[in-house]
Structure formats: structure tokens, C-alpha cells
Amino acid sequence: MAFDPLLLSRIQWAWVISWHILLPAFTVGLASYIALLEGLSFATGNPAWLRASTFWTGIFAVSFGMGVVSGIVMPFQFGTNWARFSDATANVLSPMMAYEDLMAFFLEASFLGVLLFGRHLVPPWAHFVSAIMVAIGTLFSSFWILSVNSWMQTPAGFSRGEDGRFFPADWLQIVFNPSFPFRLAHTVTAFYITTGFVVLGVGAYLVRRAEPGSEPRLMMRMALALLAVLVPLQMLIGDMHGLNTREHQPAKLAAIEGRYDTAAPAPLTLIGWPDDAAAIMRYAIEVPRLGSLVLTHSWDGEIRGLKEWPADQRPPVAFPFFGFRVMVGIAFAMLAVVIAGLVLWRRGRLFETGWYLRLCQWFAPLGFVAVLAGWITTEVGRQPWTVYGHLRTEHSVSPSLTGADVALSLAAYGIVYLIMFPAGIAVMIGRIRAGLSLRAEPRDPVEGLQSRAPVKAPPPAAE
Amino acid sequence: MFDFLPIWIVILGLAVFFYVLLDGFDLGVGILYGFAPAEDRPLLMNSIAPIWDGNETWLILGGVGLLAVFPLAYAIIIPAVYFPILLMLLALVFRGVAFEFQFKNPAIRRLWRWGFCLGSVLATLAQGFVLGAFVQGFRVKGRDFAGTSFDWLTPFAATTGVALLLGYALLGAGWLVLKTEGHLQDWARRMGRICLLGVLAAIAVVSLWTPLADPAVAARWFSWPNVAFLAPVPVLTALAALAAWRALNGWGPDAGPFLWAMLLFLLSYLGIAISLWPYIVPRQVTVWEAASSQGTQAFLLIGTLFLLPVIAVYSSWSYWVFRGKVRGDVGYH
Numbered sequence: 001m002a003f004d005p006l007l008l009s010r011i012q013w014a015w016v017i018s019w020h021i022l023l024p025a026f027t028v029g030l031a032s033y034i035a036l037l038e039g040l041s042f043a044t045g046n047p048a049w050l051r052a053s054t055f056w057t058g059i060f061a062v063s064f065g066m067g068v069v070s071g072i073v074m075p076f077q078f079g080t081n082w083a084r085f086s087d088a089t090a091n092v093l094s095p096m097m098a099y100e101d102l103m104a105f106f107l108e109a110s111f112l113g114v115l116l117f118g119r120h121l122v123p124p125w126a127h128f129v130s131a132i133m134v135a136i137g138t139l140f141s142s143f144w145i146l147s148v149n150s151w152m153q154t155p156a157g158f159s160r161g162e163d164g165r166f167f168p169a170d171w172l173q174i175v176f177n178p179s180f181p182f183r184l185a186h187t188v189t190a191f192y193i194t195t196g197f198v199v200l201g202v203g204a205y206l207v208r209r210a211e212p213g214s215e216p217r218l219m220m221r222m223a224l225a226l227l228a229v230l231v232p233l234q235m236l237i238g239d240m241h242g243l244n245t246r247e248h249q250p251a252k253l254a255a256i257e258g259r260y261d262t263a264a265p266a267p268l269t270l271i272g273w274p275d276d277a278a279a280i281m282r283y284a285i286e287v288p289r290l291g292s293l294v295l296t297h298s299w300d301g302e303i304r305g306l307k308e309w310p311a312d313q314r315p316p317v318a319f320p321f322f323g324f325r326v327m328v329g330i331a332f333a334m335l336a337v338v339i340a341g342l343v344l345w346r347r348g349r350l351f352e353t354g355w356y357l358r359l360c361q362w363f364a365p366l367g368f369v370a371v372l373a374g375w376i377t378t379e380v381g382r383q384p385w386t387v388y389g390h391l392r393t394e395h396s397v398s399p400s401l402t403g404a405d406v407a408l409s410l411a412a413y414g415i416v417y418l419i420m421f422p423a424g425i426a427v428m429i430g431r432i433r434a435g436l437s438l439r440a441e442p443r444d445p446v447e448g449l450q451s452r453a454p455v456k457a458p459p460p461a462a463e
Numbered sequence: 464m465f466d467f468l469p470i471w472i473v474i475l476g477l478a479v480f481f482y483v484l485l486d487g488f489d490l491g492v493g494i495l496y497g498f499a500p501a502e503d504r505p506l507l508m509n510s511i512a513p514i515w516d517g518n519e520t521w522l523i524l525g526g527v528g529l530l531a532v533f534p535l536a537y538a539i540i541i542p543a544v545y546f547p548i549l550l551m552l553l554a555l556v557f558r559g560v561a562f563e564f565q566f567k568n569p570a571i572r573r574l575w576r577w578g579f580c581l582g583s584v585l586a587t588l589a590q591g592f593v594l595g596a597f598v599q600g601f602r603v604k605g606r607d608f609a610g611t612s613f614d615w616l617t618p619f620a621a622t623t624g625v626a627l628l629l630g631y632a633l634l635g636a637g638w639l640v641l642k643t644e645g646h647l648q649d650w651a652r653r654m655g656r657i658c659l660l661g662v663l664a665a666i667a668v669v670s671l672w673t674p675l676a677d678p679a680v681a682a683r684w685f686s687w688p689n690v691a692f693l694a695p696v697p698v699l700t701a702l703a704a705l706a707a708w709r710a711l712n713g714w715g716p717d718a719g720p721f722l723w724a725m726l727l728f729l730l731s732y733l734g735i736a737i738s739l740w741p742y743i744v745p746r747q748v749t750v751w752e753a754a755s756s757q758g759t760q761a762f763l764l765i766g767t768l769f770l771l772p773v774i775a776v777y778s779s780w781s782y783w784v785f786r787g788k789v790r791g792d793v794g795y796h
């Protein structure tokens with residue numbers, strides 16, 4: 001049986017990056033939250049903040065570790081499977097990736113050690129500063145990697161050599177390419193929302209099982225307050241992001257809308273079954289004129305259909321079409337949960353309403369689903385290009401690879417990730433179950449590591 | 464226009480070397496983990512728990528730096544060592560998460576601890592294979608690697624794989640001498656001596672093998688006047704080995720074995736660089752042919768020259784916070 005190295009490399013990329021993105025989606029938000037808790041603890045001296053911070057730091061450590069190891073896989077993927085892409089784009093993209101490492105990863109890694117193990121080794125302010133540095137590191141990282149990705153979506157500021165390679169012409173245009181501000185805002189907000197729902201859900205779980213102390217309630221209130229601002233804001237940013245896509249990647253927008261024929265005014269297709277071969281949307285349920293209203297902010301604006309592009313320049317419709325609907329559906333459901341929470345809070349029944357607490361628990365993982373759905377919309381909608389309009393995906397893959405090579409590596413990534421990630425999730429759930437009280441003294445056995453400090457023996461490994 | 468390439472060669476050379484030293488010793492601790500007395504094993508892990516992440520960040524800098532400064536070399540070499548890279552990445556996955564995976568169930572916990580050790584061994588072996596394949600060179604056509612994904616599997620690469628295992632273990636032993644005391648330190652000294660003998664044998668084999676296999680390397684080292692200029696490299700290597708041996712036997716401060724082992728690495732690294740210069744893909748692509756555009760190098764250099772000293776300051780600080788001994792003579796209850 002012959003395997004197609006291109007298709008398998010695409011599946012492998014999608015597999016490794018989808019797992020990776022789940023961790024930044026959590027750690028970017030959680031790092032900021034921990035820095036906030038550390039700051040409150042430092043400023044007020046109230047032990048509740050310290051306990052909450054310690055609790056979340058234990059969970060953060062696990063997700064950060066998984067983020068790092070799954071992240072190290074990523075830059076090597078460019079070389080192993082996408083060598084043609086690397087050769088063609090390195091002059092433009094590589095400095096941004098190098099800056100991510102120099103500005104973000106070193107910062108995170110160095111201060112993480114102090115954040116996790118150093119509470120008693122450095123003065124309280126230095127511990128607080130370490131928490132801030134880790135949080136800033138995660139944001140720098142998002143900045144640079146999203147700039148790289150956005151340039152692939154909406155390339156700008158470059159020239160092309162005779163052999164087709166990309167060369168830098170204007171760094172400001174490259175870094176701040178047209179879709180970057182929207183993507184950065186939308187993605188970082190998404191990360192904060194994702195973390196917010198996890199904190200809300202975990203808080204609700206701890207309230208339900210009557211965990212002593214005020215911390216679970218504090219967590220729920222903080223999360224709700226944040227989400228009340230961010231969820232509506234995210235919808236606004238998402239709308240602006242969509243307008244930007246319409247301008248710069250019209251074929252992707254047509255796929256998101258499921259629109260094969262150009263129309264003005266255009267209806268909004270709520271749901272349907274896209275058929276790329278016949279280029280029609282089957283079983284479509286449409287609302288007249290709404291598409292024009294949402295996307296052009298006018299009654300009869302035009303939306304271009306996929307038939308305006310030759311068949312070999314159209315993205316497959318199903319992934320962007322359904323991915324987008326999942327993301328937006330979740331957004332509206334989140335809004336409902338937040339409004340309900342605010343109403344209950346107003347009435348002073350937030351912590352007594354059993355169904356609502358359970359609902360919060362159910363919503364804890366939904367941010368991750370929305371993030372993945374959004375990215376699948378974005379990335380599959382960019383096809384068949386890796387650099388939109390310039391470099392095709394089939395010209396990006398490493399020429400030396402055979403189908404069997406990639407089948408083997410994909411199987412290896414499949415097996416290892418299916419062992420590692422569920423195990424990591426189990427560890428995190430275990431730490432949540434253990435609750436706040438158990439971890440009052442953070443990671444004491446490992447802390448210190450010095451003979452001058454009061455020496456404590458680490459726990460025996462296995463026995 | 465000003466040529467930035469020499470500066471970049473120094474920076475990238477240092478980044479790769481730092482990676483080898485830093486992750487080298489913590490991978491080495493992972494390799495020795497399997498041989499350590501059972502009750503001391505958690506201590507071995509603790510001695511590197513706060514710093515391993517920072518050390519691996521140098522690996523990313525090495526990879527991304529190669530992409531940034533020598534994109535053509537990156538596009539040729541990385542696909543050529545597809546499987547060693549795969550093995551290294553997956554091994555690092557197991558090794559990295561083991562630090563945080565504290566399971567209640569002792570059987571599962573033991574499994575992850577062994578994953579930590581095996582991950583360290585396999586990651587090192589894979590890097591050794593990459594090194595060997597790199598020294599031997601790759602088949603190139605146009606701007607692409609033209610061989611198969613199994614070209615790297617050669618006896619020479621297997622030799623460098625074993626050599627790197629011994630070398631990292633030597634660094635790890637040096638680190639443990641520095642960080643422990645009592646019976647654990649004695650044990651680390653013993654392991655260090657065994658590794659040192661192995662490393663010296665490996666250096667000798669590789670130093671004979673490369674000039675015999677490649678006349679260009681032989682000419683580089685043995686032609687006049689090179690021989691006079693380059694003679695210090697093997698002489699210094701012999702002296703460093705002697706000093707390391709004595710330090711492992713208790714001569715001088717506890718940092719001695721670690722520092723001498725680092726010097727041995729530096730000399731071997733220089734030896735390889737001398738053999739291969741000016742190629743970045745041996746005998747195929749020179750550093751000038753593979754270099755990225757001036758604009759790329761300049762844009763990255765501005766920030767790098769500012770950021771590297773800053774990184775040096777705060778990462779030294781985080782090492783400083785965790786200075787001192789991890790006690791090896793504490794009882795367990």
C-alpha cells in the first residue's frame with residue numbers, strides 16, 4: 001500500500017500542534033492568574049490568596065511541563081516534514097521564531113524554577129516578580145508565534161528571489177501584517193476565556209463538595225467577573241477578525257460561510273451539508289440578508305462565492321464551515337452561562353444553586369473545544385496554501401520523505417501522545433481532587449535543595 | 464555592507480555548545496539514574512528539577528538559530544536525520560513530564576521514573592547519531608537532501624552515539640559530585656571515573672576514524688604547518704583528561720570534575736569544528752552558501768546582542784538561587 005507523504009505530514013502536523021495549542025490555551029491564562037494571586041497575596045498578606053495560588057501553581061506545573069515538551073516538537077517539525085517551506089520562508093520567518101525563544105522561552109524557563117521551587121529561597125517580592133516574568137513570557141511567546149502564523153495567512157513586507165524564496169523588505173510590515181492584530185487579540189482573549197471557564201468550573205466543583213475556606217468562592221467570583229467582560233469582547237473581536245478575513249482571504253471567508261455562489265444581498269447559512277464536488281450547499285437553512293448584515297454591516301453587501309476561484313485554489317468547505325459554527329455556538333452558550341451567573345450573583349444565590357454549579361463544571365473544557373475549532377477554521381480555510389496566495393502546501397513538504405517514513409513517525413507521535421496527555425490530564429485532575437488544604441505548604445519536600453536550609457528528605461521514589 | 468556572518472557563527476557555535484554542556488549534564492544525570500542506589504534516585508532528579516527546562520531552551524535556540532542563520536543547512540540536515548530527531552523528541556517528552564508526574568499508585572510512578580531514565584538514554588543516543596551522521600555528511604541535490612531517511616544508520620554514527628552517552632554521563636557525574644556529598648558523592652566519583660575512561664577511548668577512536676575515512680580531514684590536521692598550530696588541541700585534551708581523573712579522585716574543589724569535563728567537551732567540539740570548517744553541510748555547503756540574507760541577520764542581531772546578556776544575568780540568578788548541596792546523607796523515614 002502506498003502512503004502519501006504530503007497527506008500524512010499534514011495529519012502529523014495537525015496532530016502535534018492541536019495537542020500543543022491546548023496547553024498554551026491554558027498556561028497563558030493561568031500564568032497571568034497566578035501572577036495576580038501572588039500579587040494579591042503579596043499586597044494583602046491574606047493567606048487565602050496564597051493558598052489559592054499554591055493550588056493553581058501545582059496544576060500549572062503539570063500543564064507547563066507538557067506545554068514545553070510538546071512545544072519543543074514544533075520547531076523541529078518545520079525541518080523534518082516541511083523542509084521546502086523552511087528553505088523558502090526562513091529569511092522572513094526565522095527571526096520571529098528566534099525572538100520567541102530569546103524573549104519568551106528563556107524568561108519562562110528561568111523564572112519558572114523559582115516560581116515552583118523557590119518560595120522559601122527568595123524574598124516574597126522576588127517570588128512575585130518571578131510569577132510576573134513567567135506570565136509575561138507566555139504573552140511574548142503568543143505575540144511572536146502568532147505573528148509568524150499571521151504572516152502565513154496574510155503575507156506582507158517581502159520580496160521574492162529568482163528561485164522563489166521569500167526575502168524581507170520591511171520588518172514592520174512583516175511583524176504587524178494585516179491579520180496579526182486581530183489574531184493576537186482574538187487568540188489571547190480566547191486563552192483567558194478558556195482559563196476563566198476552567199477556574200469557574202473548578203471553583204464550582206470545590207464549592208459543591210463543600211471545601212472549607214473562602215477560596216473556591218473567590219475563584220468563582222473572580223472568574224465570573226473576568227468572563228463578563230471578555231466573552232462579549234471576544235464576540236466583538238471575532239466579528240472584526242471576520243471582516244479582516246473577508247478583505248484579505250476572501251476564499252476562506254466563502255468557505256466559512258459555505259457560499260459557493262457570489263450573492264448580494266447574501267443570506268446567512270445557519271447550517272447545511274457542503275458538497276465540494278458539486279459546489280453546492282445541501283439542506284441549507286438560511287436567514288435572508290443576515291449574511292450581508294453581519295459581514296458587510298449593510299443590507300445588501302456582496303459576499304463572494306468559491307466559484308470565483310479555480311477549483312484547485314479553493315479550500316475544502318466542511319472543516320471551516322463546521323469549525324466556525326462550533327466556535328460561535330460555544331461563544332453564545334458561554335454568554336448564556338455568564339449572564340445566568342451574574343443574575344444569580346446579584347440575587348446572592350450563586351453558591352447555593354446546584355444546577356448552576358454543575359453547569360459550570362460542564363463548561364470547564366469548552367474553551368479548549370472552541371480554540372481548536374477556531375484554529376481548524378483558520379488553518380484549513382487557508383488551504384491549499386501555506387503562504388496564502390504564494391506557496392502551495394504540496395510545494396512545502398520535504399522531498400526526501402517516503403509515505404512509509406511519515407506513516408511510521410505519525411504512528412509514534414500517535415502512541416506517545418495518547419499515553420502522555422491522558423496521563424498528564426489524570427495528574428491534573430488528581431491535584432484538583434486533592435483540593436486546597438493538602439497543598440498548603442507547596443512542594444515542601446523538593447524545596448530548598450540546599451544543605452544550609454533546613455534539610456528535608458525527598459519522598460522515596462517508588463516504595 | 465558589513466558582514467554579520469562571523470558574529471553569527473560565534474553566537475550559534477556558543478548556543479550549540481551551551482546546549483551540549485547544560486542539557487548534557489542533566490541528561491547525564493538521567494542516564495546515571497538507572498545505576499544509582501535506589502534510595503538516592505529521587506535526589507538525583509531533584510538536583511536538576513528546577514533547571515532542566517531552561518537547559519532545554521538552548522536546544523530550541525540551536526534549532527531555530529540554525530534555521531535563522533543557515534536556513535539551507537537546516538532544510539538539508541533536519542530531514543536527513545528524520546528518525547533520530549523523532550526519537551530525540553519523543554524521548555524528551557517522556558523525560559520532561561516525568562518531573563511533574565507524581566502518581567499515587569507506586570507501580571505507575573515507578574514506570575514514569577524509568578521513562579525518565581530511558582528517555583535520557585534515548586535522547587542522548589539520538590543526538591549522538593545526529594552528530595555522527597553530520598560529520599559523515601549528507602547526499603545533496605540542488606537545495607534538498609537527496610538520500611533516504613535511513614542514511615544516518617552507520618557504524619560511525621553508532622560509535623558517536625555511544626561516545627555521547629559516555630560523555631553526557633561524565634558531565635552528569637561531575638554535576639553530582641558538585642551537588643551531593645557523602646556516599647552519593649563517592650558513588651558519583653566512581654561513575655565519573657568509569658565514564659572518563661570510556662570517553663577517552665571514544666575520543667581516540669573518533670580521532671583516528673575521521674582522518675582515515677576522509678583524506679580532507681587528514682590533510683587539515685597532518686599537513687605542514689597546520690600540524691604545529693593544531694598540536695595543542697590533542698595535547699590539551701590529554702592534560703584535561705589527566706586533571707579530570709585526579710579531580711574525580713578527590714583532588715581540588717568539588718567543582719573540579721565538572722569543570723574539567725566541560726573542558727574536554729570544548730576541546731572535542733573544537734576538534735570537530737576544525738575538521739569540518741568551512742562547511743556547514745560537510746563537503747557540500749559552506750557557511751557562506753547556506754547563510755540567510757543580510758537583512759535577516761541584521762534584524763535578528765540587534766535584539767540578540769541585547770537579549771543574550773540579559774538572559775545570562777537572569778539565568779545565572781536562577782542557578783544561584785538553587786546553589787549548594789542536595790544532601791545525599793539524609794536518612795529516609
Ligand code: HDD
Nearest residue numbers: 183187190193235238239241242245331370371374375378
Ligand atoms: C474561546 C475561544 C473562542 C471563542 C469563544 C471565539 N473564538 Fe473565534 N477563534 C478562536 C477562538 C475563539 C481562536 C482559536 O483563537 C482563533 C483561531 C485563529 C485565530 O486567530 O483565533 C479563532 C478564529 C476566528 C476566525 C477566523 C479568522 C481567520 O482565520 O481569518 C473568525 C472569523 C472568528 N474566530 C470569529 C469569531 C466570532 C464571530 C466569535 C463569537 C461570536 C468567536 N470567534 C468566538
Ligand code: HEM
Nearest residue numbers: 010013014017018021145148149375376379380383386393
Ligand atoms: C496553535 C494552533 C494551531 C492549530 C490547532 C493548527 C492546526 C492546523 C491544521 C489542522 C492544519 C492542517 C490544515 C490542512 O491540512 O487542511 C494546519 C496547517 C498548517 N499550520 Fe497550523 N495550526 C495552529 C497554529 C499554527 C502556527 C502558529 C503555525 C506557524 C507558526 C502553523 C503553521 C502551519 C503550517 C506550516 C501548516 C501547513 C501544513 C499543512 O497544511 O498541514 N500553524 N495547522
Ligand code: HEM
Nearest residue numbers: 023024027064067068071072074075105138141142145523
Ligand atoms: C498559537 C500558537 C502558539 C502559541 C500561542 C504558543 C505558545 C506557547 C507558550 C505560551 C509556551 C510555553 C509553555 C506553555 O505555556 O505551555 C509554548 C511552548 C513552546 N512552544 Fe508554543 N505556541 C504556539 C504554537 C507553537 C508553534 C507553531 C511552535 C513551533 C514553531 C511552538 C513552539 C514552542 C516551543 C519550542 C515551546 C517550548 C518552550 C519552552 O521550553 O519553554 N509553539 N508555546
